[in-house]
Amino acid sequence: TLNLQEKDSEPVNLPAKLDGASLREAAGARAVAREEMEYKEEVEEEEEEERQRMEQDAEQQKEQEKQKREETERKLVEEEEKKDVPAEEEQKKPEEEVPQAASAEVEAASEDMATAPKQADLEPVSTEQEQGQNAREQQEQEQSVREQQAKQEEEDSKQKLQEEEEEQRRKQEADAQRRKEEQEELARQMAAASAEIPENGRKKTLGLRRAGSVRSVMSTASGFANSASVVEVTGSVTLVLKYNNKKLEVHVVRCEGLSAPPKSSTADPYVKLYLLPDPKKQTKKKTKAASKTLNPNFTETLTYKVPEKELAGRTLWVSVWDNARLSQNMFLGEVRIDLNGTDVSSGLPKTLNLQEKVADLPSDW
Secondary structure, eight states, X not given: OOOOOOOSSOOOOOOOOOOHHHHHHHHHHHHHHHHHHHHHHHHHHHHHHHHHHHHHHHHHHXXXXXXXXXXXXXXXHHHHHHOOOOSHHHHTSXXXXXXXXXXXXXXXXXXXXXXXXXXXXXXXXXXXXHHHHHHHHHHHHHHHHHHHXXXXXXXXXXXXXXXXHHHHHHHHHHHHHHHHHHHHHHHHHHHHHTSEEEETTEEEEOOSOSOXXXXXXXXXHHHHOOSOOSSOOOOEEEEEEEEETTEEEEEEEEEESOOOOTTOSOOOEEEEEEEESOTTOOOOEEOOOOOSOSSOEEEEEEEEEOOGGGGGGOEEEEEEEEOOSSSOXXXXXXXXXXXXXXXXXXXXXXXXXXXXOOSXXXXXX
């Protein structure tokens, strides 16, 4: 049996166990310290090499100066030895003059040699100054060139803009002149269209009171004339007639084998419709003009709202025209479809041969 006693001393503090992060941090710190020490050693080595190089340069310079002095003295001695003085007066000259002259030249050469290191020391400074001055001059020249290029580009841009504005102005003037000429030509055609045209032994004046384009008025007026067409009528027109929801739908499919106007190998044809009788001339409809073709495809649908019971007394007047820009539209052929007895429920296409103008126009026109 033992009695418990008090502690004799404090427990010894053991070092804490290092974890992986602490080890990596310590290794990194050692690596940084090692790199700093290596860099410091490299700097010291470079400074030592620079100091040794400067000492070697100074020794070489001193050696060169010594060699120059010796060479100068040697040349002076050689010149004295080779010097020939034939005249007796020159031989009587004190012998001290030559050594004095030689000593003066030697002293001058020594002074030159003494000042040579100073000049050599100044040469790098002057060279650096010249390089700096040349660099500044080059930068100024480059800046000047850039400014000149920017100025030239700005002038070129202004000139291009002016040329574009001038070209636009010329185009506008040309368009205005062309429109003016077209208006004058159309005005002459309007005057001709408003002349008296014979119809069934009577005279009828075609005014411009009804709506429509001037060229439409001209083509209509030419259609009323009894004179023969100047174009031989050839070809056909294909239509689809369909009556649906109290509407007569005329689907203009195409034309084939049309004649070309005089002095031309092609045409700009379009199809025009009237639903007769039409005393107020309100049923005119037409397709868009095709471009430069004698076999145009239209695929357009023109619609008339008409009661079914009135179809039996109506006639569909289909005519084909060449769309002239500055002259009268040219008649290319026509066909009239009597809707009395015509099947307008099947929706089947009908191809009809175009005919010459009808001499006598309907009395209800």
